Amino acid sequence: MILQNIHSPDDLKALPESELPALASEMRREIIDVVGRNGGHLASNLGVVELSIALHRVFSSPHDAIVWDVSHQCYPHKLLTGRLENFYTLREKDGISGFTRITESPHDFFDAGHASSSISSALGLLSAWQQTGKDGKVIAVIGDGALTGGMAFEGLSHAGQLAKNLIVIVNDNQMSISRNVGSLSRYLSRLTMTDAYQSFRYKFDRAVDYIPYINRHIGKLIYRLKRGLKGMFLTNNLFVDLGFEYVGPLNGHNIEQLERVLRKAAKIPRPVVIHVVTKKGRGYSPAENNPSAFHGVGPFNTSDGVVEKFDALSFTEAFSSKIVSLAEENPKIAAVTAAMSKGTGLDAFSRRFPRRFYDVGIAEEHAITFAGGLAAGGMVPVAAIYSTFMQRSFDQIVEDIALPSRHAVLVMDRAGAVPSDGETHQGIFDISMLLPVPNMCIMSVASRVDLDLCLDWAVSCAKGPVAIRWPKMSCPSELASFAAPVEAGRGLFVGAEEFAPAVSARFADESELNGAKNKKVLFVCTGGMFSECLVAxxxxxxxxxxxxxxxxxxxxxxxxxYFVKLASSYDAVVFVEDGILTGGIGRNLESVLLRSPYAPKIKTAATGFPDRFLHNGNRMQILEEAGLDPDTIAALARTLTEN
Known part of the structure; x- marks a missing residue:
């Protein structure tokens, strides 16, 4: 095998061109096999194999920096930078991350798990290198979907102003904004990277710049004249207008063509955009035919592409069914998402109510302010965004939702522990983020029935903004208490008699027989931790x-x-939340009890995620690392009752 002999980009450079197609095939097979076992991002990685090969043959990482956006498409990059031996551990605990990670390899310059950041990061890195005398090149690889994020255009605008020799590769994989990119591509000029063209462009720019500014008013006229002259003699487009050279579209699977263009781009002392067209899922027909389904995928059968499916209903699936049902009854309900219709469960809504469904692209800030506008116009927007991505829209939540007290429902999927995706995707900050915001209502659901009732209340009864959070997991078995009517400010009391009737009955008989007063503990938890508290x-x-x-x-x-009265009959109260402990609800409620008249007799403890970022692992491994597994929770309660 060729791939087994690639331990660094230097080994790749030494390969003859005739062996590159075979290498690309081996890389695809390795990615398919590992993702089939572990799950991960498949289609996007299969699409950038040749591009990754060309980049590492032309540039010299880590002397040159390749910045991936979103870095879920970095699997081929990892295979080419000495990580084949451990690639089988992809997304596992203590294994290789599914994203670039600076502690994993000198070839990874940023921990990048959120979209649209590569151009800003790359421009900052390049500027620092130039300030300190380092002569390496910096290349930002950004997908067309990430270009829907406003931050990408902020970076492009600044790069054009600085005129740094940044290289931006736009990976157009015909997804997310395929129609927009396609029409834009027909409009964009097919500029060449020939020396003759670049020489003409440079001399023309210098000649135009010699036109003097007389005064402020004439200066404006001269500026327009310059732009007009350039428009007459040079074919411009959006990127050129921002100060970039442009080339493309190029075949992203033609290594020879890519290498030729990249070598020429590296010589240009100006920012360059290279437009590359790739095919998501290339080389694996199930992913080619349905790239959306194989974007982020669980373990699957590699022979036929059948994804592993569990019988238990997930919270995401429960939401998907409920929001469609609500929209059938209420024509004012609209759904908003940020390029995550399938991941958030809104794909069924989008098919049933296409005119009331809005996918704004990877633009969470816009999504929230847009939802505020919908609410101002009399609609009831339900904005479904992963907890980790909702962080990006904090200012919009405060200014455009909470401040005017808009009736908008913010649905946060993937709250709490998120399996396999590592530090950038843990949904542990939303409680502490939203808790201080005035007018904000925050709900946490424990089961499918609980979700249905909370969503009903949020859409039909609430007056202002409501955020509802749930974890990435299957819904637990239903209990009668989950069906209790929603009362603002109150939770769900689930007694031992309900979830463990046989044990609790024996417990009561033995207590009466022995005449002893047994200790009583109350677990106070967010809905996502109910299952762990149940076991404890x-x-x-x-x-x-x-x-x-x-x-x-x-x-x-x-x-x-109500809560203080409920807690007064217990010897110990343990607060358990699937959010960061600092600034969370647990310590807040603990202080409520400590201020109450019952403080001397009730021992309390609060536990949640520690003040650190959490790595790869399945849900239970992440909870164990955080001290939130059932055994640790139970041990904490025992300690309180013994003291």
């Missing part, structure tokens, strides 16, 4: 400690008086 409660019951659960249906507003 059963463990305590078996050990002679009574344990009930209070699931925080409402994180804000919160009925403190």
């Amino acid at each position: 409660s059963r463990s305590l019951l078996l050990g002679g400690i009574w344990a009930d659960i209070y699931s925080l249906r409402f994180i804000k507003p919160f009925d403190e008086e």
Whole structure:
């Protein structure tokens, strides 16, 4: 195998061109096999194999920097930079990340898991290198979907102003904005990278720049004259207008052509945009035919592309069904997402109500302000965005949703522990982010029935903004308490008699027989931690400690008086949340109890995610690392009752 002999980009440079197609095939097979076992981003990585080969043959990483956006398309880059031996650990605990990670390799310059940032990062890196005398090149690789994010255009605008010799490769994989990119491509000039053209362009720019400015008013006229002259003699486009040279579209699977253009681009002392057209899923027909389904995929059968499916209903699927049902009854409901219709469960809504569905692209800030505009116009927008990406729209939530108290529903999927995607995708900051925001209502659901009731209330009964969060996991088995009517500020009390009737009955009989007063514990948890608290409660019951659960249906507003009265009959209260402990709800509620008249008799503890970023792993591994697994939660409760 050729791939086994590639330990660094230097080995790749030494290969004859005749062996490159075979290398590309081997890389695709390795990616398909590993993603088939571990899950991951498949279609996008299969599409950039040849581009990755060309980049590493032309440039000298890490002397030159290749910045990937979004870096979920970096698997071929990892294979070419010495990580084949450990590639089988992709997205596993203590294994290789599914994104670029600076602690993993000197060839990875940024921890990049959110879109549209590569141009800004690359421009800053290049500027620093030039300030410190380093002569390396910096190349930003950005997908057409990431160009829907406003930050990408901010970076392009600044790069054009600075006139740094940044290279931006626009990977047009005919997804996300394929129609827009396609029509734009027909409009964009097919500029060449020949020395003759560049020489003419340089001399023409110098000649135009010699036209003097007389005064402020004539200066404006001269500026327009310059642009007019350039428009007459040079074929411009959006990128050229921003100060870039442009070439393309190029065949992103033709290594020879890519290398030739990249070598010429590296010699130009100006910012360059290279427009490359690739095919998502190339080389694997199931992914080619359905690239959306193989964007981020769980384990699948590589022979036929059948994705592993579990019988249990996920929270995402439960939301998908419920929002369609609500929209059938209420024509004012509109759905908004940021390029995540399938991931958030809105794909069914988009098919059923295409006129009320808005996919704004990878532009979370715009999505929230747009939702605020919909609400101002009398619609009821439901904006579904992953918790980790909702962070990007904090200012818009404050200014355009909360401040005017717009009736908008912000749905946060992937709240809490997120399996396999590593530090950039953990949904652990939304509670502490939204808790201080005035007018904001925050809800946390524990089951499918609970989700249905909360969404009903948020759409039909709430007056201002409501955020609802749930984890990436299957819904737990239903309990009767989950169907309790929604009361603002109050959660769901689930007693041991309900979730462990046999154990609790035996427990009560033994207590009466022995005449002893057993310790009582109340677990107060966010909905995403209900399952773990349930296991911990059963463990305590078996050990002679009574344990009930209070699931925080409402994180804000919160009925403190009701809660204090409920907690007063317990010896210990343990707060468990699937959010960052700092600034979260647990310590906030712990202080409520400490200020109450019952403070001397009730021992309390709060646990949540620690003040650090969490790596790859499945859900249980992430919870164990954070001390949020059932055994650790139960042990914490036992410690309180023993002291």
